[in-house]
Amino acid sequence: MTASQTQGISIQGISILLVDDHPVVRQGYRRVLEHQGDFHVVAEADNAADAYRAFKAQAPDVVVMDISMPGASGLEAVRNIRSRSSATRILVFSMHSEAAQVKAAFNAGANGYVTKGSAPTELIRAIRAIVRGEQAISDDIARVLAMESLSPSHSLLDQLGEREIEILRQLAAGATTEQIAANLNLSMKTVQNYHYLIKTKTGMRTDAQLVRLAVECGLASL
Amino acid sequence: MTASQTQGISIQGISILLVDDHPVVRQGYRRVLEHQGDFHVVAEADNAADAYRAFKAQAPDVVVMDISMPGASGLEAVRNIRSRSSATRILVFSMHSEAAQVKAAFNAGANGYVTKGSAPTELIRAIRAIVRGEQAISDDIARVLAMESLSPSHSLLDQLGEREIEILRQLAAGATTEQIAANLNLSMKTVQNYHYLIKTKTGMRTDAQLVRLAVECGLASL
DNA sequence: CCCAGCTTGGGAAACTTTCCCAACAAACCC
DNA sequence: GGGTTTGTTGGGAAAGTTTCCCAAGCTGGG
Numbered sequence: 001m002t003a004s005q006t007q008g009i010s011i012q013g014i015s016i017l018l019v020d021d022h023p024v025v026r027q028g029y030r031r032v033l034e035h036q037g038d039f040h041v042v043a044e045a046d047n048a049a050d051a052y053r054a055f056k057a058q059a060p061d062v063v064v065m066d067i068s069m070p071g072a073s074g075l076e077a078v079r080n081i082r083s084r085s086s087a088t089r090i091l092v093f094s095m096h097s098e099a100a101q102v103k104a105a106f107n108a109g110a111n112g113y114v115t116k117g118s119a120p121t122e123l124i125r126a127i128r129a130i131v132r133g134e135q136a137i138s139d140d141i142a143r144v145l146a147m148e149s150l151s152p153s154h155s156l157l158d159q160l161g162e163r164e165i166e167i168l169r170q171l172a173a174g175a176t177t178e179q180i181a182a183n184l185n186l187s188m189k190t191v192q193n194y195h196y197l198i199k200t201k202t203g204m205r206t207d208a209q210l211v212r213l214a215v216e217c218g219l220a221s222l
Numbered sequence: 223m224t225a226s227q228t229q230g231i232s233i234q235g236i237s238i239l240l241v242d243d244h245p246v247v248r249q250g251y252r253r254v255l256e257h258q259g260d261f262h263v264v265a266e267a268d269n270a271a272d273a274y275r276a277f278k279a280q281a282p283d284v285v286v287m288d289i290s291m292p293g294a295s296g297l298e299a300v301r302n303i304r305s306r307s308s309a310t311r312i313l314v315f316s317m318h319s320e321a322a323q324v325k326a327a328f329n330a331g332a333n334g335y336v337t338k339g340s341a342p343t344e345l346i347r348a349i350r351a352i353v354r355g356e357q358a359i360s361d362d363i364a365r366v367l368a369m370e371s372l373s374p375s376h377s378l379l380d381q382l383g384e385r386e387i388e389i390l391r392q393l394a395a396g397a398t399t400e401q402i403a404a405n406l407n408l409s410m411k412t413v414q415n416y417h418y419l420i421k422t423k424t425g426m427r428t429d430a431q432l433v434r435l436a437v438e439c440g441l442a443s444l
Numbered sequence: 445c446c447c448a449g450c451t452t453g454g455g456a457a458a459c460t461t462t463c464c465c466a467a468c469a470a471a472c473c474c
Numbered sequence: 475g476g477g478t479t480t481g482t483t484g485g486g487a488a489a490g491t492t493t494c495c496c497a498a499g500c501t502g503g504g
Binding site for chain 3: 161162163164186187189190193194
């Protein structure tokens with residue numbers, strides 16, 4: 001491996017789209033990033049719509065995005081970019097460090113989440129991690145998520161409502177949408193909506209993952 | 223409850239479509255069935271196409287069908303009828319007593335399976351059971367299926383091919399179609415086809431049932 | 445009283461499932 | 475050797491499901 005290849009990325013370096021509504025912040029971080037030599041900020045945007053336009057025009061390797069911008073949601077922009085390209089790496093760069101916010105970002109398709117309170121080296125480390133295909137979070141976010149997962153009664157039985165739990169239980173037991181609708185006297189549409197809601201809330205992508213979760217939480221057995 | 227309602231069915235009785243390619247068999251069974259008083263054979267057919275036509279014209283409560291008819295498959299007719307009406311009860315009446323044949327019939331949408339070697343009372347008992355919404359099989363079929371389920375190495379690991387097992391394992395582990403396709407270097411289409419094939423072969427209707435099955439067979443753990 | 449959150453379901457686009465079929469290779473029987 | 479069966483791979487098209495958005499009704503708390 002030669003020196004020019006040590007990042008596991010082409011010698012052309014990493015192209016970056018910087019999205020933040022504060023010009024001063026963009027300028028500061030542009031300088032920090034470009035100081036890396038192989039990082040190239042190819043575009044900037046100060047709102048979600050421009051960010052999406054710039055993404056389509058430049059097809060950057062990485063989008064570094066502040067999701068707390070005025071007007072349209074930054075999460076929306078993340079979702080839009082992700083739905084158009086699964087290859088683009090998206091790093092959310094936010095001042096919020098709430099667990100729910102972080103989960104929402106990853107749910108929308110982000111590859112990493114770094115708070116603005118982090119040292120510049122953390123941002124750089126995170127960008128290098130996500131171009132390698134890894135997920136990245138800053139140290140303070142890691143601490144918040146770790147604490148949250150240790151807190152008592154966080155068994156997702158309290159993040160779901162009663163109806164959601166009942167439907168998850170029946171899904172895990174192997175019931176079809178039709179059977180659940182009949183059992184609970186609901187329309188199939190409602191059961192489908194719950195099914196989807198449960199997946200979204202728990203972050204599970206397949207029904208198989210849902211079954212595992214239900215079993216882990218003691219909702220179902222095998 | 224009055225005497226005329228003891229069957230749990232309206233006082234108009236049970237309308238039956240009789241399908242068998244042998245006229246003598248039809249005549250014999252028509253007499254046996256009508257001797258019941260509340261059973262009314264409203265139509266007969268000697269092939270799958272006529273059976274389907276008669277079913278559409280008469281909308282009988284029960285279809286008693288021999289699936290080993292010349293030409294078109296009787297199973298095909300069962301599937302057609304089932305896809306048009308989930309309320310119609312279908313009793314397969316066959317001379318075969320192989321487990322695979324029976325499973326195929328239930329898979330196609332049959333509600334019961336009685337062999338021609340059974341006593342007439344078994345046929346009548348089965349019809350009464352299926353109009354009550356139960357599933358019914360004759361005693362000899364029960365014995366065949368029971369034996370089969372006891373036979374060694376019937377863990378469905380031998381009813382599935384290697385690829386099918388690998389895909390079931392990954393599905394149960396929570397992998398998405400996309401991930402499995404990538405892991406095994408297949409197209410998503412192939413993985414989808416296997417997913418469907420596995421469901422069909424094992425008789426599972428939901429992915430949750432598939433997970434339970436995989437865990438039971440030691441393919442996956444939780 | 446109003447706001448937040450739960451429950452219920454419609455709507456519409458996107459995606460999956462279902463089932464059919466075909467090509468090809470390996471194994472298997474006659 | 476040649477035909478048959480069985481496993482693997484995937485296309486095609488209709489039917490069904492998922493995804494996401496929205497709205498209305500209800501309940502409970504500040």
